[in-house]
Amino acid sequence: MARLMKSLKSVGKICFLIVIGLIYVSSDLSAQNNTSSPYSYYGYGELMTQDIINPAGLASLSYSDGGVLNINNPAALSQLDSLKFIFQFGMTAKFSKLKQGNDDDTFNDLNFSKLAFGFRAAPGYGVAVSLVPYTSLGYDITNIEYVEGGSDYIIRSLKGTGGLNQLVLSNGFRITKNLSLGVNGIYIFGNNSRDESIIPRGGGASTYLNSSKLISTGLNFNVGAQYQFNFVDNSIILGMKYQPKVGVRAKREVEVVNLGVIKYNDTDRGRYDVPEVYSVSLGMKKGKQLWVGADYLLEKWSETKKFEKENQLVDRNKFSLATIYKANDGYATKFFKKLTYRFGAFYDTGYMRVRDERIKTKGFSFGVGMPLARGKGMINMSFEFGQMGLTANNLVREDYGRINIELNLFENWFIKRKYH
Amino acid sequence: MRMRTNQVFLLLLTLSFFVGCNSNNFEEHQIGDNLIDESSEVVLIDSLTIKSSTVILDSVITSRFSNAILGRYQDEFLGDVKSEYYGVLDFKGGFPKPVKKVDNVSVKVPIRFDSLVFMAYPNKEYFGDTLKVQRLIINRLTENIKLPDNENFFYAHSKFDYNETPLLDTEFFLNPVKQSDFDDVIDSHGKNQEIDYYGEYYGKGIYIKMDDEEAISLGEEIVELVNAESDTVVEPKHWHKYIKGLVIRSGDNNSVMWKVPIGDNKVRLRLYYSETDYEEAGRQKFHDFPIVLAGTDESWTFTNYLSDRSSTPQQLDKLEEQKNDLESDETDNLTFIQGGVGLYTKINIPYIENLKTLGITGGVLRAELRMYPKNNSFDDELFPLPPAIDGQTNLLLYNTNEDNEFKSTLPGSNNTPLSFVLMKNYQNKNETYYTADLTSYVNNILVNGKEYEDAILIGFPLESVGNTYDRLIIEDDPSSDFRIRLKVTYVIQR
Numbered sequence: 028m029a030r031l032m033k034s035l036k037s038v039g040k041i042c043f044l045i046v047i048g049l050i051y052v053s054s055d056l057s058a059q060n061n062t063s064s065p066y067s068y069y070g071y072g073e074l075m076t077q078d079i080i081n082p083a084g085l086a087s088l089s090y091s092d093g094g095v096l097n098i099n100n101p102a103a104l105s106q107l108d109s110l111k112f113i114f115q116f117g118m119t120a121k122f123s124k125l126k127q128g129n130d131d132d133t134f135n136d137l138n139f140s141k142l143a144f145g146f147r148a149a150p151g152y153g154v155a156v157s158l159v160p161y162t163s164l165g166y167d168i169t170n171i172e173y174v175e176g177g178s179d180y181i182i183r184s185l186k187g188t189g190g191l192n193q194l195v196l197s198n199g200f201r202i203t204k205n206l207s208l209g210v211n212g213i214y215i216f217g218n219n220s221r222d223e224s225i226i227p228r229g230g231g232a233s234t235y236l237n238s239s240k241l242i243s244t245g246l247n248f249n250v251g252a253q254y255q256f257n258f259v260d261n262s263i264i265l266g267m268k269y270q271p272k273v274g275v276r277a278k279r280e281v282e283v284v285n286l287g288v289i290k291y292n293d294t295d296r297g298r299y300d301v302p303e304v305y306s307v308s309l310g311m312k313k314g315k316q317l318w319v320g321a322d323y324l325l326e327k328w329s330e331t332k333k334f335e336k337e338n339q340l341v342d343r344n345k346f347s348l349a350t351i352y353k354a355n356d357g358y359a360t361k362f363f364k365k366l367t368y369r370f371g372a373f374y375d376t377g378y379m380r381v382r383d384e385r386i387k388t389k390g391f392s393f394g395v396g397m398p399l400a401r402g403k404g405m406i407n408m409s410f411e412f413g414q415m416g417l418t419a420n421n422l423v424r425e426d427y428g429r430i431n432i433e434l435n436l437f438e439n440w441f442i443k444r445k446y447h
Numbered sequence: 448m449r450m451r452t453n454q455v456f457l458l459l460l461t462l463s464f465f466v467g468c469n470s471n472n473f474e475e476h477q478i479g480d481n482l483i484d485e486s487s488e489v490v491l492i493d494s495l496t497i498k499s500s501t502v503i504l505d506s507v508i509t510s511r512f513s514n515a516i517l518g519r520y521q522d523e524f525l526g527d528v529k530s531e532y533y534g535v536l537d538f539k540g541g542f543p544k545p546v547k548k549v550d551n552v553s554v555k556v557p558i559r560f561d562s563l564v565f566m567a568y569p570n571k572e573y574f575g576d577t578l579k580v581q582r583l584i585i586n587r588l589t590e591n592i593k594l595p596d597n598e599n600f601f602y603a604h605s606k607f608d609y610n611e612t613p614l615l616d617t618e619f620f621l622n623p624v625k626q627s628d629f630d631d632v633i634d635s636h637g638k639n640q641e642i643d644y645y646g647e648y649y650g651k652g653i654y655i656k657m658d659d660e661e662a663i664s665l666g667e668e669i670v671e672l673v674n675a676e677s678d679t680v681v682e683p684k685h686w687h688k689y690i691k692g693l694v695i696r697s698g699d700n701n702s703v704m705w706k707v708p709i710g711d712n713k714v715r716l717r718l719y720y721s722e723t724d725y726e727e728a729g730r731q732k733f734h735d736f737p738i739v740l741a742g743t744d745e746s747w748t749f750t751n752y753l754s755d756r757s758s759t760p761q762q763l764d765k766l767e768e769q770k771n772d773l774e775s776d777e778t779d780n781l782t783f784i785q786g787g788v789g790l791y792t793k794i795n796i797p798y799i800e801n802l803k804t805l806g807i808t809g810g811v812l813r814a815e816l817r818m819y820p821k822n823n824s825f826d827d828e829l830f831p832l833p834p835a836i837d838g839q840t841n842l843l844l845y846n847t848n849e850d851n852e853f854k855s856t857l858p859g860s861n862n863t864p865l866s867f868v869l870m871k872n873y874q875n876k877n878e879t880y881y882t883a884d885l886t887s888y889v890n891n892i893l894v895n896g897k898e899y900e901d902a903i904l905i906g907f908p909l910e911s912v913g914n915t916y917d918r919l920i921i922e923d924d925p926s927s928d929f930r931i932r933l934k935v936t937y938v939i940q941r
Contacts, residue, residue, distance in 0.1 A: 064479075065482045065483060066479075068484075125478045126478075166483065167476055168478070168479055169476060169477065170477060174491045175490065176490075177934065177936065181489050183489075185480070223485065225812060227936060233812050233890075235487070235812060237940060284810075285811060285938070286811065286886070286890045290808045291807065291940065422482070
């Protein structure tokens with residue numbers, strides 16, 4: 028009976044977290060952007076890489092831990108601790124400074140970054156469900172233009188909102204003592220909105236608004252594997268991931284409204300591709316406390332199409348490094364000894380080429396994981412500093428700092444408490 | 448432990464609030480504008496063909512305006528315009544035989560006619576040259592002013608017969624500012640105890656003694672009717688039937704048109720008389736007969752305008768019927784607007800819909816109609832531009848059809864009709880122009896298609912055009928910068 032109550036309570040918590048997540052995802056509040064970068068205009072928006080702990084990219088494909096939901100490589104879920112039910116809720120605040128020529132501008136963005144829960148369903152079989160952003164649009168640019176031949180000016184604003192989200196069902200299986208395999212079933216949904224509005228400067232209610240929306244609801248998947256070579260105290264882990272190119276069903280709506288009258292609208296149905304992805308990782312575990320790993324990711328965006336047209340994107344290469352150190356050897360009493368420390372760095376070529384330049388991102392991060400009392404969970408915080416783009420060729424460079432806070436709650440199932 | 452979980456939630460909430468508040472939501476950001484492709488282009492199009500012409504109204508309503516327009520002006524472009532003002536003459540409550548109490552007995556005292564005087568207090572508005580001497584002629588009507596059956600107004604062409612021999616035919620100088628000075632006490636020769644002029648008139652208004660025999664005999668006739676205690680000078684119906692009315696005319700060499708307020712008895716005949724007996728015998732007294740807007744039996748005051756365009760440089764005598772407009776290329780690329788006579792400028796913009804062929808779609812941001820008054824056709828003294836208050840004129844735009852009939856006014860903001868705004872250029876007078884916002888007009892044509900009735904008549908409000916002498920000559924030379932132009936700021940969607 029008590030166990031039933033407990034699981035009901037867990038279900039309640041899941042529902043609560045899902046509701047919060049959906050509110051954030053569907054929120055139109057402009058403060059809740061993932062980005063303000065003008066580069067989010069390109070492709071499907073700015074890519075929101077989801078890795079463990081830090082949303083922007085630590086190496087992780089070859090990492091596994093009994094208390095961590097490593098959605099990035101579903102094979103890692105097979106290592107989940109029994110008796111644990113993990114809730115995860117993450118938020119990200121980004122503080123960025125855009126620089127172009129002699130101008131700069133600052134933005135603060137905030138959004139949820141992850142909502143997930145997972146558990147070991149059977150020995151050697153872990154399951155997780157997660158909701159994460161996949162791409163994000165957040166540019167908002169206003170320009171005053173002179174109308175050739177007249178004395179009038181117009182105000183043009185270009186605004187991108189929304190983005191794609193992924194609802195992921197992850198399954199990880201231990202096949203042998205050394206080999207685990209996993210599969211992520213992904214439901215992509217979202218609404219990429221691009222609005223262009225023009226109003227005459229100095230009054231006049233006449234406006235011109237062109238809004239185009241890419242509304243998608245589609246499925247894709249990826250598969251992962253981890254193989255562990257064990258030595259005396261140490262082990263070497265090989266991680267791999269593959270995702271086939273899949274066309275996601277989408278609807279594209281374009282509407283032009285002028286002076287309150289719809290001048291044009293067009294709805295187009297078709298597909299856009301998510302790219303073929305290859306990713307490999309090499310990790311090394313020293314004892315139970317230290318892990319060091321390196322990932323390489325290749326996303327073949329150049330082969331993708333959107334509504335049967337070339338996407339004009341380029342292949343993305345990403346290299347990342349990480350190390351995770353659990354200071355707690357099991358007997359720690361001091362606070363700093365109980366923490367988990369993480370360091371990472373990455374170099375990402377991105378998937379866009381603008382004015383003949385690749386828009387690359389590089390950065391590093393560090394973070395700590397603080398256990399909650401009595402093993403009830405973990406708070407992970409990370410600080411990332413990065414740079415995207417460049418100022419040459421009249422392009423924009425974004426220097427940013429990102430704070431990520433992730434709350435992990437462990438619900439111990441199947442344990443009867445002896446004392447209250 | 449539960450406390451700690453809650454604390455974490457609190458931390459997240461605080462963070463979201465903090466960052467949310469700091470976000471620069473309402474600022475305008477420009478960085479990166481060169482990186483984002485604009486899907487549309489904004490252009491200014493002012494080359495749309497505009498056909499222009501001049502239309503003359505068949506019927507200009509001129510009855511029952513609270514200002515009388517009197518006089519004549521001669522215009523370089525529009526020829527001669529002369530007003531004949533038909534006025535209903537009221538007897539101001541009646542003119543009964545005076546009654547005196549003599550030894551507690553009421554006695555009616557006979558009176559003696561002295562003289563008849565024409566009085567008027569103009570308002571300060573006028574059009575033309577006041578330096579020349581002006582002729583003023585007043586005739587008595589020989590038929591009653593009466594609205595014809597099935598008509599609701601008198602028009603600029605309405606007429607009634609009058610006696611050839613005038614009551615007054617005189618010359619005077621118009622000084623509209625000075626002569627507008629009205630003082631109740633002075634006007635009535637000082638009813639007030641302090642001032643007591645019983646002799647001469649000291650006021651500044653127009654005051655002309657009517658010495659013609661016709662006037663003297665009218666005055667004597669009225670005095671006889673008073674002495675005979677006739678109903679004619681007591682009963683309004685009888686009075687109007689008897690007096691019929693006046694027509695105030697001007698000479699062929701007059702050079703100015705001017706306005707006189709009618710509502711408050713500022714134009715009148717004054718009859719001076721004296722009692723023949725008892726203590727006030729011989730003392731000068733008077734009775735006023737003001738011109739009023741309306742008498743009994745649908746007799747209304749109105750203006751007849753005579754326009755002689757036979758010697759105008761653009762031969763505007765070709766303007767005869769409302770349905771036949773005179774195209775501007777027949778009138779030296781000029782069009783005309785004139786109050787009183789009722790000239791309107793008509794424009795037609797046939798190819799607005801061609802904008803739709805640009806891009807996959809598009810929209811109007813602003814459409815402005817501009818027209819320039821002809822250079823040297825106006826000045827600040829004699830022939831000013833139509834009045835504008837803070838630039839706002841009463842030049843309206845009407846939808847019209849092939850027969851040049853008036854449909855609705857083009858709507859402006861706040862449910863008022865759209866009107867032109869004067870953009871005065873003091874440095875460079877010939878760059879002064881009129882502008883009207885045709886944004887919704889153009890948008891309407893783009894959405895619903897063009898119909899013939901989208902042609903536009905431009906001029907003074909139809910209800911009051913009969914009560915204005917203002918005029919405007921508009922330049923529309925297709926090869927010049929000073930042509931009637933529609934400037935459309937248009938978004939082309941690529």
